[in-house]
Every structure is written in C-alpha cells, then in structure tokens.
Amino acid sequence: xxxxxxxxxVIVALGVMGFTASAFVVDETEQVVVTQFNKVVGDPITxxxxxxxxxxxxxxxxxxxxxxxWDGEPGQIPTLDKTYIWVDSFARWRIVDxxxxxETVTDRMLALTxxxxxxxxxxxxxxxxxxxxETVRNSNREMTTLEEDIDVGDVxxxxxxxxxxxxxxxxxxxxxxxxxxxxxAAQPKLxxxxxxxxxxxxxxxxxVQKVRDSVYARMVAERNQVAEKIRSQGRxxxxxIEGDKEKDLKLIQSExxxxxxxIKGKADAEATKIFADAFNKDPEYYSFTKSLxxxxxxxxxxxxxxxxxxxxxxxxxxxSTEPNG
Amino acid sequence: MNWDWEKLQQKQKQRSAGSGGGPxxxxxxxxxxxxxxxxxxxxxxxxxxxxxxxxxxxxxxxxVDVNEVGVVQRFGKYIRxxxxxxxxxLPAGIEKVxxxxxxxxxxxxxxxxxxxSRAARFxxxxxxxxxxxxxxxxxxxxxxxxxxxxxxxxxxxxLFKVRNVTQFLRDMSEASMRLVVGDRSINEVISNRxxxxxxxxxxxxxxxxxxxxxxxxxxxxxxxxxxxxxxQDSFNKVNQAVQEKEKLIYQAMEEYNRVIPRARGExxxxxxxxxxxxxxxxxxxxxxxARFVAQYEExxxxxxxxxxxxxxxxxxLVFPDLGELYIIDSDQKNVLPLLNLGEKWGVQK
Numbered sequence: 001x002x003x004x005x006x007x008x009x010v011i012v013a014l015g016v017m018g019f020t021a022s023a024f025v026v027d028e029t030e031q032v033v034v035t036q037f038n039k040v041v042g043d044p045i046t047x048x049x050x051x052x053x054x055x056x057x058x059x060x061x062x063x064x065x066x067x068x069x070w071d072g073e074p075g076q077i078p079t080l081d082k083t084y085i086w087v088d089s090f091a092r093w094r095i096v097d098x099x100x101x102x103e104t105v106t107d108r109m110l111a112l113t114x115x116x117x118x119x120x121x122x123x124x125x126x127x128x129x130x131x132x133x134e135t136v137r138n139s140n141r142e143m144t145t146l147e148e149d150i151d152v153g154d155v156x157x158x159x160x161x162x163x164x165x166x167x168x169x170x171x172x173x174x175x176x177x178x179x180x181x182x183x184x185a186a187q188p189k190l191x192x193x194x195x196x197x198x199x200x201x202x203x204x205x206x207x208v209q210k211v212r213d214s215v216y217a218r219m220v221a222e223r224n225q226v227a228e229k230i231r232s233q234g235r236x237x238x239x240x241i242e243g244d245k246e247k248d249l250k251l252i253q254s255e256x257x258x259x260x261x262x263i264k265g266k267a268d269a270e271a272t273k274i275f276a277d278a279f280n281k282d283p284e285y286y287s288f289t290k291s292l293x294x295x296x297x298x299x300x301x302x303x304x305x306x307x308x309x310x311x312x313x314x315x316x317x318x319x320s321t322e323p324n325g
Numbered sequence: 326m327n328w329d330w331e332k333l334q335q336k337q338k339q340r341s342a343g344s345g346g347g348p349x350x351x352x353x354x355x356x357x358x359x360x361x362x363x364x365x366x367x368x369x370x371x372x373x374x375x376x377x378x379x380x381x382x383x384x385x386x387x388x389v390d391v392n393e394v395g396v397v398q399r400f401g402k403y404i405r406x407x408x409x410x411x412x413x414x415l416p417a418g419i420e421k422v423x424x425x426x427x428x429x430x431x432x433x434x435x436x437x438x439x440x441x442s443r444a445a446r447f448x449x450x451x452x453x454x455x456x457x458x459x460x461x462x463x464x465x466x467x468x469x470x471x472x473x474x475x476x477x478x479x480x481x482x483x484l485f486k487v488r489n490v491t492q493f494l495r496d497m498s499e500a501s502m503r504l505v506v507g508d509r510s511i512n513e514v515i516s517n518r519x520x521x522x523x524x525x526x527x528x529x530x531x532x533x534x535x536x537x538x539x540x541x542x543x544x545x546x547x548x549x550x551x552x553x554x555x556x557q558d559s560f561n562k563v564n565q566a567v568q569e570k571e572k573l574i575y576q577a578m579e580e581y582n583r584v585i586p587r588a589r590g591e592x593x594x595x596x597x598x599x600x601x602x603x604x605x606x607x608x609x610x611x612x613x614x615a616r617f618v619a620q621y622e623e624x625x626x627x628x629x630x631x632x633x634x635x636x637x638x639x640x641x642l643v644f645p646d647l648g649e650l651y652i653i654d655s656d657q658k659n660v661l662p663l664l665n666l667g668e669k670w671g672v673q674k
Contacts, residue, residue: 028403241580249584271609278614
C-alpha cells in the first residue's frame with residue numbers, strides 16, 4: 001500500500017512537472033515565437049491562452065503584440081526657410097511579424113534603436129524640405145488675426161532668407177500630411193524588421209532660443225505697432241469729431257444767418273411795396289405831409305427861422321385884405 | 326506582472342512537491358518515517374491538500390468595487406468582464422483578474438504642473454521645450470496650458486491594445502492640441518479658448534478611438550492662455566491703447582455735444598428774431614400805409630383847406646418853441662446883414 005502510494009505521488013509529481021515544463025501562457029498583449037535550439041519552429045503564436053511545447057528543447061520567446069510607443073529625441077532641425085526649430089515627435093508601432101522581429105532585432109531596446117535610426121532622418125528630411133509654416137499649420141483654415149476692427153495691413157514675417165506672410169501663405173502640405181509623408185518614408189524600411197509603423201506624429205515644434213528671442217521681439221514690435229495704430233485711430237477719430245463739430249457749428253450758424261437775412265429782406269421788400277403802393281396815390285401829398293412832419297421834428301428852441309411876409313403864414317401880417325385871385 | 330509571480334510561485338510549489346517525491350534518499354526516509362510515525366492514514370496528504378485548497382480557495386473569490394470592473398483572463402486569454410460585487414473565478418494560475426476603475430475620472434495636466442517626468446527630462450536640456458509653449462498659425466508663440474479628463478470606457482481595449490496608455494494619451498494630447506493651435510492665430514488662441522478645447526477634444530478622441538485605447542475623453546479644458554512673459558507687456562499695451570482710443574473719442578464727442586446743441590438753439594434764436602423783425606417791419610409798413618391812405622382819402626375830398634389846416638397845425642405846434650423867429654417885410658432887401666447870425670461866436674471874439 002505504501003509503495004503504491006509513493007508511486008502515485010511520483011506519477012502525479014512527474015505529471016505536474018511535465019505539464020509545467022511544456023505548458024506556457026500567452027497573454028492578451030503577447031505573442032510568442034517558439035524556438036528549438038535557437039531555431040524558429042512553426043508559426044508564431046499570436047492567440048492568447050495556454051500553449052504547449054516540447055520541454056527543455058523548445059523555448060518560447062515573448063514579444064508584445066499590442067501597440068507600442070516610440071518617443072523621438074527632440075532635436076534642432078532647420079526648416080526650408082532656414083529657421084531652426086526644436087521638433088519632438090512620437091510614433092506608434094507594433095510587431096506584425098514576430099519571426100522577422102526575432103531574427104533581426106531580437107528585443108525591444110534594439111528595436112527602438114532601429115526606429116530611432118529610421119524615423120529621425122525621415123522627420124528631419126520632411127521638416128527640412130518644407131517651410132516652417134507647413135509644419136505648424138494643418139490646413140488653410142482662415143484665421144482672424146487681430147482684434148475684430150483693427151486691420152493691421154500686410155505684416156510680413158521675416159524668417160531667415162525668405163519672406164513669408166503667414167496670413168497669405170497657402171498651405172500645401174500641413175502637419176497631418178507631413179506626418180503621413182514621414183510615415184511613408186519610414187514604413188518600408190521597417191518592414192524587414194517585422195515592424196509595422198502605425199503613425200508618426202509631431203508632438204512639439206518650437207523655436208530654438210535664439211530664434212525665439214527674435215520672434216518675441218517681432219511680436220512685441222507688432223503689438224506696439226498695433227497699439228500705436230489704435231491710439232492714432234483714436235486721435236484721428238477725435239479730430240474727425242472735432243472737425244464735424246466745427247463744420248456743424250459753422251453750418252448751423254451760417255444757415256441761421258442766411259435764413260434770418262432772407263426773412264428780413266423779404267419783410268423789407270414787402271414793406272417797401274406796401275409804402276410804394278400807398279404813397280403812389282399822391283406823391284405830392286406824401287412829400288407835403290412828410291415835410292410837415294420833418295419840420296415838426298427838426299425845429300426847436302435852438303432854431304432860428306427867418307420868414308418873409310411873402311410867406312403863406314405871414315402874408316396876413318402885412319396885408320389882411322383878401323388877395324385877389 | 327502579477328501573473329509571472331504567481332506562475333513562479335506555483336512552479337516553485339510544484340518543484341518542492343516534486344522534490345519530495347524525487348530521488349533523494351534521506352528525504353525519502355524522513356517521509357517514510359513520518360508516515361510511520363503519524364499513523365494517520367493520508368494525514369500528511371490531507372495537510373497538503375488543505376493548504377492547496379486554502380490557497381486556491383482564497384484566490385477563487387474576489388470582490389469588485391462599485392467604481393470598477395474585473396477583467397478576467399484564463400491562461401492569459403481574455404474571458405469575461407465582471408461587474409461590481411462578490412465574484413468567483415478559477416484558482417490562481419488558471420484565471421487572473423485585473424480590476425479597472427471605469428467610473429473614476431482620471432486627469433492629466435499639461436503645462437500646469439512641472440512635476441511630470443517628461444518636463445524633468447526637458448529641463449535637463451538647456452533649451453527646454455515647455456509643454457505649454459506652442460507655435461500659432463501666424464508663427465507667434467502662445468502659452469496654452471490645459472487639462473484632459475478621461476474615463477476608461479472599454480477596459481479590454483485599455484488593458485490589452487496599447488502599451489503604456491497614459492503616455493500615449495499624454496503624447497496624443499500634446500499632438501492634438503498643437504495641431505489645433507497651429508491652425509489658429511495668437512488672437513484666437515487667447516480669446517477662443519473654448520472653441521480650441523472643443524476642437525482638440527474631437528481630434529484627441531478620434532485618435533484614441535483609432536488606436537483602440539478604450540479611453541473616453543470627458544473634457545479638455547484650457548487654462549489661462551496667454552503670450553509668453555516677455556511679450557505680455559506689449560499685449561497689454563494694445564488693450565491700453567484701445568482704452569485710450571475710446572477715451573479720446575469720448576472726449577471729442579463731449580466737446581461736440583457741448584457746442585452743437587447750443588449752436589442749434591442760437592440759430593433758432595437768430596431766425597426767430599429775424600422773423601420778429603419781419604413781422605414788425607411789415608406790420609408797421611401796413612399800418613403807416615393804411616394811415617396814409619386814410620388821411621389821403623379825406624384830403625382828396627378837400628385838398629386846399631386840408632393842406633392849409635395841416636400846415637397851420639404844424640406851425641402852431643412848432644412856432645411856440647422856436648428859439649428865434651424873424652419876420653421880414655417882403656419889400657425889404659438885404660436883411661441878412663442885420664441879423665447877428667453868428668451871435669455867440671461873435672461875442673466871444
């Protein structure tokens with residue numbers, strides 16, 4: 001009974017040993033290449049689950065099956081317009097052919113170095129052969145460049161040798177297309193490593209310190225110019241209002257004067273007509289009555305009057321008889 | 326690599342059990358001795374069995390919190406997703422559970438805190454690239470800090486599809502935000518924050534979906550967007566200039582309003598006064614004319630006598646007040662020498 005027992009234990013133990021030595025687990029994120037004395041055997045295992053191998057002879061080599069990241073070393077790259085910029089990028093890749101991957105690069109670290117070697121120059125080429133604005137912008141989306149009512153006119157940005165007006169420049173590539181170009185350039189070179197490059201993205205683009213300082217200076221100058229423009233517009237507007245004021249004032253005053261004179265003139269004319277109409281009935285009588293009035297007004301204490309007895313008044317003084325006819 | 330550890334442990338366990346049945350004589354003797362000594366049939370085995378049951382038993386029951394789900398893998402293969410509560414699984418080594426907090430809102434900050442490892446990597450560089458420093462579409466530089474809040478929507482994708490999802494999210498956030506900002510002017514960056522956040526969210530979500538990250542973006546929120554510190558002053562100057570412009574205009578308007586309505590009043594006055602003059606003039610003329618006509622009509626009836634009467638009435642009024650009156654005979658010639666016409670001056674001479 002005891003020996004039976006021991007035999008049972010040994011069998012179970014051997015069974016367990018055999019199982020653990022031959023079985024292995026492949027995770028959802030993994031794929032496995034089975035090798036026999038460092039030689040690849042059979043198809044790679046890409047399905048997760050419990051798998052078996054020949055113990056001791058065959059060895060599973062694990063590789064990631066999911067999407068992995070590649071982080072580019074930020075570097076200075078000159079653009080087509082000779083502006084130096086920092087470009088930081090990242091990429092996503094995946095092992096699609098684990099056998100090729102196993103045979104050529106064997107592990108992740110080496111793979112990343114390969115990716116460095118291939119993606120970095122691709123990025124460099126793409127950035128260098130394009131204007132800065134192609135890397136920065138993505139589309140020709142119309143931008144409102146300044147405060148709604150302020151028109152800055154044509155601001156030209158001088159970046160190195162060529163002059164580019166960012167608001168007028170028509171984007172031919174744009175960032176997304178640029179990324180695709182980089183991808184297209186790098187992808188074929190990675191195929192032999194069993195790597196599929198999913199995409200390359202430009203994460204950060206920035207001016208290098210020296211350029212940045214001059215860009216800041218330009219921004220300041222541009223703002224100052226805008227500020228001055230606004231201030232000047234204010235002054236101009238104020239002068240315009242001042243002018244309006246003077247114009248309106250003169251207009252109002254002169255119009256009033258003209259109207260007043262017209263009214264007065266018309267009245268004078270009417271008065272003249274009225275007088276003329278009346279006095280024309282007998283001009284002699286008019287001058288007679290008017291003369292009498294004038295005498296009455298002009299003769300006073302200071303007046304000396306010498307009259308002859310021939311006069312109408314004093315003729316009776318000399319001769320009271322009735323004149324004969 | 327929880328799994329590996331468990332696997333290892335299990336292996337070791339098996340090995341020790343195996344070595345127990347292995348070809349090492351002294352140990353074998355011990356065991357035999359013990360079997361002899363205990364005299365409890367199967368007692369030893371029971372003990373091991375109890376231990377094994379205990380070990381597997383505890384690893385078969387687990388709880389999932391309300392804000393999470395349990396993702397179960399059997400031999401590494403995804404099997405099912407368990408909901409919150411008490412759950413069962415096959416023992417360790419066969420099934421493995423990973424708990425993913427699907428209800429929790431995670432947050433990633435960009436350009437707000439400096440504590441991230443990546444920021445540290447860049448500060449080591451003399452020409453550091455600030456996370457929040459971005460080139461705008463008009464080739465200016467803007468400072469755009471932002472926060473991304475997200476949830477794990479699909480735990481399966483989150484766990485298995487992408488390696489280092491958080492890093493990927495950060496990278497893609499930066500790329501998306503810069504893509505959006507790169508297509509906008511510095512003015513839009515400063516004033517249209519919400520629009521930019523929305524656009525960035527759309528981009529980011531699209532990329533995350535394509536990469537099967539299982540992440541659902543809750544919000545993308547922009548912090549205080551600005552221009553870099555060295556340029557800020559000049560931007561404020563523009564605001565000041567706007568104020569100044571308005572001030573100048575208002576001052577001019579004030580002057581205008583002070584003068585013009587008053588001038589209008591004065592003009593009105595001038596016209597009214599002219600109208601007054603006109604009425605006066607015409608009425609006077611009419612009056613005078615009427616008077617003349619009336620007088621004339623009566624005069625015409627008896628011309629001679631009226632003339633005389635008028636003349637004499639005038640004389641009657643005027644003569645009493647005359648200073649001096651000389652009446653000279655009509656026959657008398659040369660009367661003038663008699664008159665001391667320059668009397669005053671004569672005396673004084």
